[in-house]
Amino acid sequence: MRKTVPFPRTHYKVGRSSAGLGIFATDTIKSGMYLEYVGDLISTDQANKKKGARYLFEINSTWTIDGSPRTNTARYFNHSCDPNCESTQKGTQVFIVATREIKKGEELTYDYGEEYVNELIKPHGCRCSTCVIKQKKKTS
Ligand SMILES: [Zn+2]
Numbered sequence: 001m002r003k004t005v006p007f008p009r010t011h012y013k014v015g016r017s018s019a020g021l022g023i024f025a026t027d028t029i030k031s032g033m034y035l036e037y038v039g040d041l042i043s044t045d046q047a048n049k050k051k052g053a054r055y056l057f058e059i060n061s062t063w064t065i066d067g068s069p070r071t072n073t074a075r076y077f078n079h080s081c082d083p084n085c086e087s088t089q090k091g092t093q094v095f096i097v098a099t100r101e102i103k104k105g106e107e108l109t110y111d112y113g114e115e116y117v118n119e120l121i122k123p124h125g126c127r128c129s130t131c132v133i134k135q136k137k138k139t140s
Helices: 044-049 114-121 129-139
Strands: 012-017 020-025 034-037 040-043 056-058 063-066 085-090 093-098 107-110
Touching: 020 107, 040 044, 044 056, 044 063, 093 107
Parallel strands: 085 107
Antiparallel strands: 012 020, 034 093, 040 063, 056 063, 085 093
């Protein structure tokens, strides 16, 4: 996915979602717009030792971004099994890029990847809006 320009600041906000806090579009976000996942670059070895740490984005076996600073709005993206964004990397930079036009009110999500999902999401059950709706249909 080719990225174009960053999400305009007025086009998104942090709010409540099915999985805690999330990012929501407050205006149309065009396909290709992106938000950079910012934070300190730490070694992946160091990251693996931070037990229970959230907001770690593993770039490769050498480097991980510690995205815990509040200035990293991209940390509020939740995982979704039917996402409207995807993560891309350029060197040690990570961008979350819209893969389609996102309408006002939609939550912005990307797929965290198989390893993360299998280890950290599946054991508790996925709470993304797609899975929550599926779950509701099953029980009603
Ligand atoms: Zn899901």
